[in-house]
Amino acid sequence: MNDMIEIRWHGRGGQGAKTASLLLADAAFNTGKYIQGFPEYGPERMGAPITAYNRISSSPIRIHSNIYEPDYVVVVDDTLLESVDVTAGLKEDGAIVINTTKNGEDLKKLLKGYKGKIYTIDARKVSMETLGKYFPNTPMLAAIVKVSGIMNEEDFVKDMEGSFKHKFAKKPEVIDGNMKAIEMALNEVKEVK
Amino acid sequence: MGIRERLSGNEAAATAMKQINPDVVAAFPITPSTEIPQYFSTFVDNGQVDTEFVAVESEHSAMSACIGAEAAGARAMTATSANGLSLMWEMVYIASSMRLPIVMSLVNRAVSGPLNIHNDHSDAMGVRDAGWIMLFSETNQEAYDNLLMAHRIAENEKVLLPLMVCQDGFITSHSIENIELLEDAKVKEFVGEYHPKHYLLNKKEPIAMGPMDLQAFLFEHKYQQAEAMCNAKQVILDVAKDFEKLTGRKYGFFEEYKLDDAEIAIVCMNSTAGTTKEVVDSLREKGIKAGLLKVRVFRPFPAEEISKALAHVKAVAVLDKADSLNGVGGALFTDVTSGMQVNGVTVPTSSYIYGIGGRDTTTKEIESVYKDLMEDSKKGKIENPYRYLGLRKE
Numbered sequence: 001m002n003d004m005i006e007i008r009w010h011g012r013g014g015q016g017a018k019t020a021s022l023l024l025a026d027a028a029f030n031t032g033k034y035i036q037g038f039p040e041y042g043p044e045r046m047g048a049p050i051t052a053y054n055r056i057s058s059s060p061i062r063i064h065s066n067i068y069e070p071d072y073v074v075v076v077d078d079t080l081l082e083s084v085d086v087t088a089g090l091k092e093d094g095a096i097v098i099n100t101t102k103n104g105e106d107l108k109k110l111l112k113g114y115k116g117k118i119y120t121i122d123a124r125k126v127s128m129e130t131l132g133k134y135f136p137n138t139p140m141l142a143a144i145v146k147v148s149g150i151m152n153e154e155d156f157v158k159d160m161e162g163s164f165k166h167k168f169a170k171k172p173e174v175i176d177g178n179m180k181a182i183e184m185a186l187n188e189v190k191e192v193k
Numbered sequence: 194m195g196i197r198e199r200l201s202g203n204e205a206a207a208t209a210m211k212q213i214n215p216d217v218v219a220a221f222p223i224t225p226s227t228e229i230p231q232y233f234s235t236f237v238d239n240g241q242v243d244t245e246f247v248a249v250e251s252e253h254s255a256m257s258a259c260i261g262a263e264a265a266g267a268r269a270m271t272a273t274s275a276n277g278l279s280l281m282w283e284m285v286y287i288a289s290s291m292r293l294p295i296v297m298s299l300v301n302r303a304v305s306g307p308l309n310i311h312n313d314h315s316d317a318m319g320v321r322d323a324g325w326i327m328l329f330s331e332t333n334q335e336a337y338d339n340l341l342m343a344h345r346i347a348e349n350e351k352v353l354l355p356l357m358v359c360q361d362g363f364i365t366s367h368s369i370e371n372i373e374l375l376e377d378a379k380v381k382e383f384v385g386e387y388h389p390k391h392y393l394l395n396k397k398e399p400i401a402m403g404p405m406d407l408q409a410f411l412f413e414h415k416y417q418q419a420e421a422m423c424n425a426k427q428v429i430l431d432v433a434k435d436f437e438k439l440t441g442r443k444y445g446f447f448e449e450y451k452l453d454d455a456e457i458a459i460v461c462m463n464s465t466a467g468t469t470k471e472v473v474d475s476l477r478e479k480g481i482k483a484g485l486l487k488v489r490v491f492r493p494f495p496a497e498e499i500s501k502a503l504a505h506v507k508a509v510a511v512l513d514k515a516d517s518l519n520g521v522g523g524a525l526f527t528d529v530t531s532g533m534q535v536n537g538v539t540v541p542t543s544s545y546i547y548g549i550g551g552r553d554t555t556t557k558e559i560e561s562v563y564k565d566l567m568e569d570s571k572k573g574k575i576e577n578p579y580r581y582l583g584l585r586k587e
Contacts, residue, residue, distance in 0.1 A: 025369050029199045038368035041225075041311070060371070062467035064364050065555045 004057040005148060006067045010086050011076035014046040016137030020076070021052035023141055024150075027159045028056045031151045036061050049084055056150055070094065074144050076123070076136050078102060087114040097143050097189065099123040099136050104192040118192040119147050126188055130180040138178050142185035153186055195373040195440065202365035205333040205372055206272065206298045206358070207232035209340035211242055212380035215296075216267035216387075219247035219258035221277060224310045225362035226300035229272035252277040256284035256295075263293035264402050266392030268344065271295065274362060275302035275316045282320065288355045289324030289418060291403050294347030295355040297325075298340065301463065301514075302362040303550045311551020312362040314462070314514040317491075318524045324418050326356040326425055327492040329462040331448075334372050335489075336360040338442060341375070344384050345432045351424040361464040363551065375440065383439055422493045429490055446495035448487040449502055451477060455484025457566035458503060460529055461512035462488045465547075465554055472559040483563050488525065496532030503533070507570035509542040510562045512582070516546045522579050541575045547582035558583050 007024070011017025018039040025037030036055040042048075053067045071094040075086050078100035087096060095117040098107065107118055123139035131138075145156050160182050164175045200208060207229050210218065218237075220230035230246075237246040245262075249255045255271050262269040273281065278299060288295050303309040304316050317327060326346060330336040339358040347356040360366060375383070391400055406414060426446070433444040448466070451473050452458060459469050466487035476483040486502055503509055511530075513523020521527060522544025530542050545562060548554045562582060569575055 022369055025199065029371065034371050035199060036368055036370050038363075041363050041367065063471045063556065064361070064368075064464035064467045066553045068555065 002057075002059070004055055004061065005072070005150060006070045007054040007056075007072045007074065007144065007148070008067050008070040008090075009052040009054075009074045009076065010080050010084055011050055011052070011137075012046075012080070013048045013050050015076050016135060017050055017074075017076045018052045020074075020137035020141045021054050023137075023160075023163060024054050024144065025056075026163060027145070027156055028054075028150055030159045031155055033057065034059060034061050040066060049080055072097065072144060072148050074140055075099060076140050081107075081110040087111050090114065090116060092116045095119055095147055097121065097140070097147050099140055107192060119143065119189055120192055121185060121189040123185070126181055126184045130184055131174070131177040138181045139185035139188075142182045143189040146186050146189050157182060157186075195375050198372050198374050199369050200333055200372050201228070201367055201369050202330075202333040202336050202360045203228035203300065203367065204232060205337040206300075206340060206360070207236070208374065209337045209380075210270055210298070211236045212375070212377050213268075213270070213340070213344065213384050214242045214381070215244055215270045217245045217247065217259065217262035217269040218271065219249050219255045219262070219269065220271045220273065221249050221252045221255050223252070223274050223277035225302055225312075225366045226272045226274040226277070226298065228366070229298055229300070252280040253284060256281040256288060259295045260284060260288050260291065260293055263288075263295050264291065264392065265394045266389050268387040269295050270297070272298040272300065274300045275304050278316045278320060279304055282323075285320050285323045285325065287403065290414065292353040292418070292421070293355060294344065294353055296340065296343040296347060297355065297357040298336070299357045299359045300362045300366045301359050309550040310362075312364050312514070313549050313551070314359070317357070317359050318515040318517070321492060321524060324354060324422065325492060326352075326354055326422070326429075327490070328356065328358050329489055329491055330358060330360040330365070331464055331466045331487060333360075333365055333368075333370050334442075336365065337372060337374070338436065338440070338444065339489075341380055341383060342432045342436050342444070344387065345435075346425060346428050348387055348389075349425075349428045350390065352421050352428050354418070354421050354425060359463065364464045373440075379439065383435070425493050426495065444489060446488075446490040446498050447502070448485075448489065450485040450487065452484035452486055452502060452506075454482060456482040456507045457509075457563055457570055458484040458486055458506045459510050459512060459559070459562060459566075460486045460488065460499070460503070460525065462491065462525065463514070465512060465514070465559075468554060468556055469559050472556050472563065475556075476560070476563055481563070481567070491525070494528050494532070496528065497536050499529060500533045500536035500538040503529075503540055504538045506540055507573075508566040509540050510545050510566055511542060512545045512547050512562070514548045516549065520579075522546075541569050541573060543569065543575050543578040543580055545580050545582045552583050554583060
């Protein structure tokens, strides 16, 4: 059975796109899937465009190349829409999820006629309201899980709680905020009509 | 049944080292292998291993410290990449000539210059004649498994040679993937304790190691190294058999993927083999008889076995992730073709240099090689054997 889902992340150095891709791999792994999570390494520095990838499948994954025809694209920073061809190779029966406050018409122009579904979320608002700081990766992770349906939301929320408890063992005060960010993001992500 | 986990290739290598719990680890950080000593040093700090971790000031010192430790009678390991291995080069030869079964995790990266941190096999190819056993790994799983088998091979009395386990920098070293781990106790039992026959700290047998060796005997000592490398073949197979009993995972000199009835075949090493398997399956669906031979054991080179495995094929492409800059073709290509010649196998074979400096290798590119092979097999001869894959045209 070939049910492989391929996801490409676009972000800027320091926003946590790489971490989000690894967390997504973790969450899918915990539901019994075969996973790959890998960044495209370059001369990374704060603010520079970076790309990260996920493959998720029910059967072992053997391919070891970058992803050129993703099912989904996640854009963690909408200023990239002007400089990076984020929809390159993106399948038209797939979708793009963008962290933005731009309206649908502006986005469609920036995406140069991409015919697939477009979803948006204001990850800054979610992050500021729940964490008090701008960490877009947690909301974007929740958004792509919701849009792609890789796993059911309940399992995802439960799994993330476990991950955060482990990851933030020394900073338990941030666990609540991150969980709220996940729950809020699951509700806030909307399709652009 | 083992433990279901997800680890990067570097985490897998560090985990293997933790479970092996060697006496000494000496290493200097270099991309993309840095994480291995980094993770390992946390195991030391947490008391999960009782290894003496030597944070040396260079790779030359890392290999020197491993040599000193092994000569003293300890089990020593290290990890490096690219220019780190270049700086070790002098000591790499000394380790093998002193017959010290040091185990190295080599995370393959392009050797400068120009400076590049990404994957190719030029580091490994630079030491292919240094007298080390060289195992290549397609996945994090294979990097882990090869390390667990490494000491049993290297420390065998008939072998006593250092061994390196290679995996692709970033492509597997930094990609999180599924892996099946063994329980600590099972690894401990499988790897066993190290009791060298001769070692410097044995007060009952005072010996000299590594003295000057001139016209009278150096030749004979080199012959012994060559003999040990030949002996390693059977030991590698024996250890693989035991490993299969323990894990169900089968290893040989190489993996044959749909090669039995193949008419065209690719020979390659490390992660590209996985991408090639995908292409083989898609071509098979179209009725094209494509196959793959993935080399695991590059030193000692199983020339006879590879020649026999390819004898029925109509055309072969050997993919090298390092250019030998010799006007002929890559190192794997020249080894495969000379092996065929010596073993009386005549199959049209070409060399493809690919993936240099981290150039990504796609399924489309691998497909294009099989397409070339279909043409070659029709012609029955090779007109331009020295080829490039994925090279920019402009």
